[in-house]
Amino acid sequence: MRKQRAAAIDPIAEQGVGRADFRPDAMVITPTCTGSQYGPSQPIFTQDHLPVRPHMADIRRRRLLLGAAGLLPLLTAPAALAAMSTPRQSAGPFYPTEPPLDDDNNLVRIHDGEVASGQISDLRGRLLDLNGRPLSGVRIEIWQCDANGRYRHPRERGRSPIDPAFQGFGHAVTDEEGRYRFRTIKPVTYPGRTPHIHVAVRPKGAEPLVTQLYVAEEPRNTSDFLYRRIPEDQRHLVTAAFLPGNDPQGPLQADWDIIFGAVEASG
Numbered sequence: 001m002r003k004q005r006a007a008a009i010d011p012i013a014e015q016g017v018g019r020a021d022f023r024p025d026a027m028v029i030t031p032t033c034t035g036s037q038y039g040p041s042q043p044i045f046t047q048d049h050l051p052v053r054p055h056m057a058d059i060r061r062r063r064l065l066l067g068a069a070g071l072l073p074l075l076t077a078p079a080a081l082a083a084m085s086t087p088r089q090s091a092g093p094f095y096p097t098e099p100p101l102d103d104d105n106n107l108v109r110i111h112d113g114e115v116a117s118g119q120i121s122d123l124r125g126r127l128l129d130l131n132g133r134p135l136s137g138v139r140i141e142i143w144q145c146d147a148n149g150r151y152r153h154p155r156e157r158g159r160s161p162i163d164p165a166f167q168g169f170g171h172a173v174t175d176e177e178g179r180y181r182f183r184t185i186k187p188v189t190y191p192g193r194t195p196h197i198h199v200a201v202r203p204k205g206a207e208p209l210v211t212q213l214y215v216a217e218e219p220r221n222t223s224d225f226l227y228r229r230i231p232e233d234q235r236h237l238v239t240a241a242f243l244p245g246n247d248p249q250g251p252l253q254a255d256w257d258i259i260f261g262a263v264e265a266s267g
């Protein structure tokens, strides 16, 4: 009975793409929406708004913090990570059925509306190939639940109030150095899952890379059924620390490089 009910709320399964099992976020599939249907890309936060890379003082401070937490691999040089691609993960059942009217790279404000609830965070990094070379002009999408654990999806059945100020989905396009940036909230838990952000990387002429980003030091990670599927030596590739920036009142900072192991597009 549970399997039948869950299948009924699975829009991607209804499209005949296929699914792995019936638990939330259990599908290991690729969203069927293509980048082209979302129109031109115009990020609100350009690379000029804030430095994409932290100052050296920030880097040293973060190394101290992460070193104490045993998370130094998060700051490993791209070349050292280049031999291993970012692991693929489930797209989950809540990829938008249609793009929101506002799908820029700022998920915490819809047009000129109120600021969303939650811990405002800047998620940024670079998209690199297996040799550490930047991949430019590539569309990156993220989607996640709001601060109340609700997705913006017609089949989502949560009971908490939806935060009307949270966009839920956004996209960025990497610049000439492979850099991307989002303003969003630090992900929160919802029933059955540890906090995570869904990510889809869509290079032209290659199969998309669909994965999920997790929060460093999150105690629920090790009991999460999808996180546990990632080999232990690859978990740092889908984990980012959300740390305070220079301004204690400002957004948290999360740095995450994505390593794209090319897969030729079929057909």
Ligand SMILES: [Fe+2]
Pocket: 025, 092, 193, 196, 198
């Ligand atoms: Fe999810």
